[in-house]
Amino acid sequence: MKAVCWMGTNKMSVENVPDPKILNPRDAIVRITSTCICGSDLHLYNGLIPTMEQGDIMGHEFMGEVVETGSAVQPEKLKVGDRVVVPFTIACGRCFFCQQKLWSCCENSNPNYWIAEKMMGYSPSGLFGYTHMMGGYAGGQAQYARVPFADVGPLKIPQGIPDDKVVFLSDIFPTGYFGAVNCDIKRGDTVAIWGCGPVGQFAIRSAFMLGAERVIAIDRFSYRLEMAEQGGAETINYEEVDDVVQTLKDMTANVGPDSCMDAVGMEAHGDNPMYALDRVKQAFKLETDRPIVLRQCIQACRKGGTVSVPGVYSGFADTIPMGAFMNKGLTMKTGQTHMMNFMQPLLQRIEKGEIDPSFVISHRMPIDSAPQMYKTFRDKQDRCTKVVLDPWATATAA
Amino acid sequence: MNENNSNTNLSSVVSNRAWRQSAPWIAGAAMAAFGLSRRSKSGLALAAAGGALAYAGWRANTSESDQFLARGSVLLNCSPQEAYQRYRNFEDLPKFMFHLESVTKIGERQYRWVALGPVGIPIQWDAEIVDERENEFISWRSLPGSELTAAGSVRFEKAPSGRGTILTAITHFDHPAGKLGYAVAKLFGKVPNFVMQQDLRRFKALIEAGEIATTEGQPHGPRSLKAAALKLADPDRPLARSAPMSEILKQQRRTA
Numbered sequence: 001m002k003a004v005c006w007m008g009t010n011k012m013s014v015e016n017v018p019d020p021k022i023l024n025p026r027d028a029i030v031r032i033t034s035t036c037i038c039g040s041d042l043h044l045y046n047g048l049i050p051t052m053e054q055g056d057i058m059g060h061e062f063m064g065e066v067v068e069t070g071s072a073v074q075p076e077k078l079k080v081g082d083r084v085v086v087p088f089t090i091a092c093g094r095c096f097f098c099q100q101k102l103w104s105c106c107e108n109s110n111p112n113y114w115i116a117e118k119m120m121g122y123s124p125s126g127l128f129g130y131t132h133m134m135g136g137y138a139g140g141q142a143q144y145a146r147v148p149f150a151d152v153g154p155l156k157i158p159q160g161i162p163d164d165k166v167v168f169l170s171d172i173f174p175t176g177y178f179g180a181v182n183c184d185i186k187r188g189d190t191v192a193i194w195g196c197g198p199v200g201q202f203a204i205r206s207a208f209m210l211g212a213e214r215v216i217a218i219d220r221f222s223y224r225l226e227m228a229e230q231g232g233a234e235t236i237n238y239e240e241v242d243d244v245v246q247t248l249k250d251m252t253a254n255v256g257p258d259s260c261m262d263a264v265g266m267e268a269h270g271d272n273p274m275y276a277l278d279r280v281k282q283a284f285k286l287e288t289d290r291p292i293v294l295r296q297c298i299q300a301c302r303k304g305g306t307v308s309v310p311g312v313y314s315g316f317a318d319t320i321p322m323g324a325f326m327n328k329g330l331t332m333k334t335g336q337t338h339m340m341n342f343m344q345p346l347l348q349r350i351e352k353g354e355i356d357p358s359f360v361i362s363h364r365m366p367i368d369s370a371p372q373m374y375k376t377f378r379d380k381q382d383r384c385t386k387v388v389l390d391p392w393a394t395a396t397a398a
Numbered sequence: 399m400n401e402n403n404s405n406t407n408l409s410s411v412v413s414n415r416a417w418r419q420s421a422p423w424i425a426g427a428a429m430a431a432f433g434l435s436r437r438s439k440s441g442l443a444l445a446a447a448g449g450a451l452a453y454a455g456w457r458a459n460t461s462e463s464d465q466f467l468a469r470g471s472v473l474l475n476c477s478p479q480e481a482y483q484r485y486r487n488f489e490d491l492p493k494f495m496f497h498l499e500s501v502t503k504i505g506e507r508q509y510r511w512v513a514l515g516p517v518g519i520p521i522q523w524d525a526e527i528v529d530e531r532e533n534e535f536i537s538w539r540s541l542p543g544s545e546l547t548a549a550g551s552v553r554f555e556k557a558p559s560g561r562g563t564i565l566t567a568i569t570h571f572d573h574p575a576g577k578l579g580y581a582v583a584k585l586f587g588k589v590p591n592f593v594m595q596q597d598l599r600r601f602k603a604l605i606e607a608g609e610i611a612t613t614e615g616q617p618h619g620p621r622s623l624k625a626a627a628l629k630l631a632d633p634d635r636p637l638a639r640s641a642p643m644s645e646i647l648k649q650q651r652r653t654a
Binding site for chain 2: 001003005006007013015017018019020021023024025026053054055056072090092093094095096099107108109110111113114126135136137138146148149
């Protein structure tokens with residue numbers, strides 16, 4: 001089959017690899033119909049998260065049709081022919097954490113748990129196509145994927161709804177929603193969201209669903225800010241103002257937003273000397289993460305407010321304003337999304353027509369163009385917001 | 399990590415820095431606990447010897463009196479009864495103790511253990527259950543005349559607030575001489591606690607999830623030459639990139 005493989009920093013390539021096989025009784029094999037490039041894949045593309053290996057298959061946002069199931073998968077849970085969206089987190093469903101619905105903290109799905117434990121103390125769940133530290137599972141930017149614990153994660157999708165509307169249930173829609181849930185929004189709240197990529201876009205809409213009065217979205221690309229405005233947000237282009245924190249103060253009568261969301265993560269950009277210093281430190285591996293947005297979130301948040309972090313961080317970040325965090329009595333909520341809590345309710349919202357997630361798609365391409373699309377997406381060329389790949393289309397059809 | 403190449407690295411394996419740093423108090427405490435738990439004269443002797451051995455034995459260079467001691471614990475989302483019964487079925491231990499080839503019943507409470515040594519060196523010992531209480535604990539030791547002198551215990555305790563069962567296991571081996579000694583060192587010598595923890599995590603996975611998560615046998619694109627060479631040299635070694643996290647990845651990976 002065709003698969004997008006990580007061949008080194010800035011090197012993606014579409015390779016012919018063997019088809020996946022059932023390896024465990026609770027596995028299923030999915031023939032993939034749609035698969036996406038996620039903003040978090042760019043951290044791997046840029047070589048910033050350790051424990052990738054040349055030849056690793058990328059991708060964690062995919063859907064398709066079940067073509068084979070393992071011996072322990074009950075037909076009432078999942079059977080051949082089912083159309084499914086596969087969540088990016090892998091969960092066994094039976095450990096303490098799964099039973100607490102902390103699915104992304106599953107104890108039994110990461111075979112390389114001990115690498116993550118070295119770095120983080122304890123290991124989160126396995127993830128598709130996202131480093132060996134997170135399990136080393138082959139990802140879904142391919143024609144087929146093996147899905148472990150297939151009786152827990154995959155969400156069955158009725159026929160008749162196009163892929164474009166539901167494929168983002170695999171990650172970014174629930175992740176944006178989870179980011180908004182983590183803001184602890186009360187009716188009338190003001191929420192500031194840094195990052196107007198796909199997760200930020202879904203977070204904006206989710207914040208309104210959860211009762212926010214105002215959402216203020218922050219980015220530097222006008223086409224993304226326009227999309228945020230279409231979602232009902234007020235916007236700040238941080239390159240056009242002197243100081244984002246002061247601007248937020250001015251917009252909120254010197255109170256500050258009730259919640260601040262970092263939907264950017266470890267590769268944040270900025271336009272101040274601190275940003276330059278972080279770039280240097282990251283380049284020399286003195287810190288893994290550039291927490292420019294996280295710092296601003298903590299500074300800008302109102303006293304007693306909540307900082308929500310759906311943006312991906314991988315290791316260590318410097319100069320976090322802990323004094324502000326402590327003295328203002330802030331709360332921080334974060335985590336890889338506990339996918340299974342949100343997929344079904346959000347599917348219902350899509351079915352009822354409350355939201356059509358396909359609005360974020362800017363590019364539909366055949367899988368062969370994945371290497372080029374990684375570059376386009378990373379460099380924000382061609383108004384790129386979200387790339388959906390068709391694993392079966394040929395390059396000439398594009 | 400190059401002990402594939404020759405036997406001469408045995409001393410470096412045994413004198414592994416991390417092990418040396420953590421061994422004294424673990425060994426002393428564990429041996430004392432194990433000795434006391436046996437409630438016998440030999441047990442008391444073992445307990446008393448624990449401290450002395452912990453201090454002296456590990457300061458010395460390798461010798462035939464060295465011991466490998468492993469200790470680990472894990473929280474299982476099941477009752478002590480279920481955990482005990484699954485564990486007590488010794489013939490099934492190789493399902494999650496990947497370094498074991500087989501466990502065979504050879505007597506009333508006696509079992510023959512065969513471990514997979516490196517380059518075809520089998521490690522075999524006969525052991526008997528010296529004491530056990532249903533759903534609570536099992537302790538065992540090797541039979542006199544066995545090729546290997548070993549002992550261990552496993553405890554099953556109810557965790558608070560219905561959180562399942564806390565399993566605690568201790569195993570120690572005398573370090574035999576010669577080729578067998580090398581084989582034992584290869585299996586358990588680097589990071590005995592890590593080998594133990596891997597076993598217990600797999601037991602947990604089997605009990606809770608019904609299977610052990612794996613990526614062995616999944617497809618991938620072309621690996622680098624360096625990666626292939628390293629994999630050939632040591633199939634269990636993770637393949638590090640030249641990132642600062644390579645420090646983390648230097649951590650030895652022995653699942654045997």
